[in-house]
Amino acid sequence: MPIPKWSIKGIVDEYDTCGCCGRRGLKRTVALMPLDADGNEDGTAEDVAYYGTSCAATALGWTQGKVTDTARAAQAQQDQRDDYARRMISIYAPIEFAPIRDRARVYYGRNRGQRDTGVKASEEVAKLLGKARAQLADTTTGAARPSRIEDFRRYLVLFSREGHIYRVEQVPDDEAGRQAQDSAAQRHTDRIGGSLAVVAALDAESAREVAYADDLTREWNTHAWQAAHA
Known part of the structure; x- marks a missing residue:
């Protein structure tokens, strides 16, 4: 053949x-x-x-049908790799230049099986970010996608009483929009006994992952957003 x-x-x-x-x-x-x-x-x-x-x-x-089906499947895989890359950047880019101890705490907290195995957290974080940025920079099937901390958007995350994410909303750029969103979200969380959090990420799905992460990850996430928009 x-x-x-x-x-x-x-x-x-x-x-x-x-x-x-x-x-x-x-x-x-x-x-x-x-x-x-x-x-x-x-x-x-x-x-x-x-x-x-x-x-x-x-x-x-x-056949044209086979071409179309194969192309759609290949694009779906590409989109999945993009989604994963955005999550990795949203989690790890804020700690890229954090103290080694903080990088280790975040990385091993998400990869507990690699603790005490000789795997160096700082090196793994660098590898993950390198691969993620290369994925989003690839122009094989379209223009390069946003991948910098400066490209992060803020998202308002609503949690249920049980601590599950109920809804994720992009925070408006204008002050009036932010205040209206804040008031509506606060009324809703008061009604269901939930809570609110604001995180920065490349997209809404990545924002979910950041919101579910540990306190240190969210702390560095906030710090990175503030530094990028100082």
Whole structure:
């Protein structure tokens, strides 16, 4: 069986022109990474070609349906990696330059099985952040995504009486909006006997993880937000 010349990386909305036939106005294109003679990826984001599904099917020798399904699955995996990267940055970027003891407490608190195993928390934090930033900087299937502490947004987290997250809301940029949100949230938490917290993160799902984290993680999260907006 011949080795394919391309690997599908995902679906792209930003390119509406097929790189094979030149057709324009496409709703989406398929990102194709070239492969070498052994079937290994042979290039970077700059080498990716963007084909319409019909041309991609011809290039791969597949049906259009298989191309579409494979591209959607690949994009879903890419999105999952992005989600994980945002969570890692939202948790660990604020402690990147914290004292070694604090980095260790945060890392081992989340990875208890690695305590006393010789794994160095500071090195692991650096690795996690490096991989996460590289993931969000990858432009194979779209523009680079926000990855800096300066890109964090504040989120208001509402907890139930039992300590479960009930709702997460992005904090408005304007003072009037913040006051209105604060008043409404306080009335609601008083009604259900819950509590409130404000955390900074790259997205709402990451905010959930920060809100559920330990006190030290949240302390450094607040410190990082204040330092970035001083």
